[in-house]
Amino acid sequence: MERPLDFDKFIYRGFDLQLIDIHENLKYSKIILYILLPWHLLTSCDKEPEVDPAPDDPMDSVVVEVPEVITPTSHAITIQSVGGKARFWNSTTETEFLMRGVNYFWIMPGIVGERFFGVGDFVESRVRADFIKLKGNGYNTVRIFLDLCNEGPGCIANASGGLSSSYLDNIVKTLRIAKEEGIYLILTSNDLPDEGGYWEISDLGTSPQFAGYRNGHYLTPKGVESAQVYWIDLLKGLYDKSAPFDNVLAWSILNEQWYFKTQPPFSLTTGTVTTANGLNYDMSSIADKKKMAVDGMVHYISKVREVMAKYDPNALVTMGFFAPNYPNPIGLGDFRYVETAGLLSTANLDFFDFHAYSGDDELMPLAENFGMLGFETKPIIMGEFGSFVDRYPTLDDAIQAAQSWMAESCNYGFDGWLYWGLYRASGVGDATWCFFDEGNELLESMSPNEYPDACDEDLLAPVNVALNKSVTASASISGEEPAKAVDGDNDSQWGSGSAPPQWIEIDLEEDIEISKISLRVGQFPTGTTTHVLEGKSSSGSYVVLKTFTGVTDEADVLIFEPIGSANYRYIKITTTASPSWVSWKEIEVYD
Structure with a gap:
């Protein structure tokens, strides 16, 4: 299965190399897909x-x-x-x-x-x-x-x-x-x-x-x-x-x-x-x-x-x-x-x-x-x-x-x-x-x-339990609503439209044992950021799971994998420092 053709890539879904060969006498273009x-x-x-x-x-x-x-x-x-x-x-x-x-x-x-x-x-x-x-x-x-x-x-x-x-x-x-x-x-x-x-x-x-x-x-x-x-x-x-x-x-x-x-x-x-x-x-x-x-x-x-x-x-x-x-x-x-x-x-x-x-x-x-x-x-x-x-x-x-x-x-x-x-x-x-x-x-x-x-079904990938779940945020702009952070589309994003501090919270609807959280950055320009990842159960209080500090750029992915079992219903990310308006392209939470 292929990806969209680009001149500089060899395929697909492996590599695609596209070359154009114009046959002047036949007046047509031949596209060769490698x-x-x-x-x-x-x-x-x-x-x-x-x-x-x-x-x-x-x-x-x-x-x-x-x-x-x-x-x-x-x-x-x-x-x-x-x-x-x-x-x-x-x-x-x-x-x-x-x-x-x-x-x-x-x-x-x-x-x-x-x-x-x-x-x-x-x-x-x-x-x-x-x-x-x-x-x-x-x-x-x-x-x-x-x-x-x-x-x-x-x-x-x-x-x-x-x-x-x-x-x-x-x-x-x-x-x-x-x-x-x-x-x-x-x-x-x-x-x-x-x-x-x-x-x-x-x-x-x-x-x-x-x-x-x-x-x-x-x-x-x-x-x-x-x-x-x-x-x-x-x-x-x-x-x-x-x-x-x-x-x-x-x-x-x-x-x-x-x-x-x-x-x-x-x-x-x-x-x-x-x-x-x-x-x-x-x-x-x-x-x-x-x-x-x-x-x-x-x-x-x-x-x-x-x-x-x-x-x-x-x-x-x-x-x-x-x-x-x-x-x-x-x-x-x-x-x-x-x-x-x-x-x-x-x-x-x-x-x-x-x-x-x-x-x-x-x-x-x-x-x-x-x-x-x-x-x-x-x-x-x-x-x-x-x-x-x-x-x-x-x-x-x-x-x-x-x-x-x-x-x-x-x-x-x-x-x-x-x-x-x-x-x-x-x-x-x-x-x-x-x-x-x-x-x-x-x-x-x-x-x-x-x-x-x-065919071992035990190897089936864990489910992204955050997909299309209820989301709230500190702020958002038109076309970049909080739900865009959990819609499964890496090209869309939640955008706060404002500088830090800003937060976004996902309700998983029930307590779930978390195996991994993936955060895809929406950011311009590149620079040093600080993001605080928190979780809480239905009856508990928020606890800090991880603080990410370092240089990040557009579409970077930050990963959190808990040590031992951990059950949470709510996941919250608060950005306290960034050169950019705060936004996330996609937040994924896996069971």
Whole structure:
């Protein structure tokens, strides 16, 4: 799931890096979204791929030059029905495979872009050491982007056409290390490389009915053809280098699929369009547009999987998806249009990879938007999730949020989890806490060795008992009433409109044992402040819990955690010194 696009950030809900590439001759802009963050993928069923029910169109058929003899790889991880529900299964050990892992990317200082497989930047010894560390902590799966390094020297494609042999060598090395160290890989494409000639093929499908980049790529014969050519070059290149596919848990066709809802054909209101599957759709009909979105992606998946099967016929195939924005509106809906509910029973994928990050939207509405509630025919993993640094100010908060998110997700049908990420992306505006922060604390605390049951409801996060409770204050200004301090929105605030001393008091309605109080500062300018935190029971008097004194700034978070048990009904914060008018953006009290 992504955050709003910023030019200087690598994603989402991992990192987003947005670049603009203006094709003067086609008169359109192509926006490339890199999402590294919160990494996801898996392996195979010993069965032939299902047949796409949509009619074939000879225009998007690609002649695949296959070696005379292909030696199919046997994959340990398959899918079986366990108790009536599709589950990952280790056919070697004859046990259920419980996917726990991480997204792995590598951002070089001073370089815009991801360089995990980059020629001259790939570090074989680091990859091996990291895989060993992950395996030692009980993790079994790593998700890696194949092509985030998509343009320029050392990246996946050649400016003269095709893919870089040296870059593919680094993918082969990673596959060998994974096999030797017992780590399974989900290898995902983020997009067609900017170089290599693939977009030149896809762009031939653009027209007034099909905007360039994503919409034209997914819905036109030339767009589908370009994806087939790319995957042929990629898998044939790896196969010809004797790459061991044994520990490929899955090939992921795309990191996150979505259409531009504000561009043709979805922006059209009249006329009929014909997509790559040969079917016609009425653009005056909302139902037809929805059907086109689903049918088009079913066809795209089928055609790409068709060429994948030439080189790794037994592999599992998946695709990642950004969160749909309906029926429940989400904070990151923006211009993306996603259909997943209609794909669950029709797309030729072995499992689905849905992305969901805590800190913005609740998980239940997201699961409902995905259409996954009650769906048990295929596994669904959470291939990206994570705790954002700006949402969770301490690593303890981040760990608790991640554990609780996983535990809750079990109730909605998720079957595997890949945290975002192993390394922090320095300088990224919406970075998540990473496994290697603060002495590997998150790596160890989240590990299957320490936390074997991802669905343990004892790990569900405590409840913010101050949310929407009754509040009084010494003063307030219009639009910044006291209730804004407990509305769950970090962007709103209570504002007194006056200098210290000022106070605010929350009535929790009953005596509650408090585990933590979090105070998010509203302040300008930066300066030294003093805040006195007090609590009292229904029948008692106020006692000072903590006095905070020090330099604070806008959106800083002050934390109080009592030693021993403490029961309070009323919480009061009095500010006695501040360079600013007194205000609080959010006050949270946890049971």
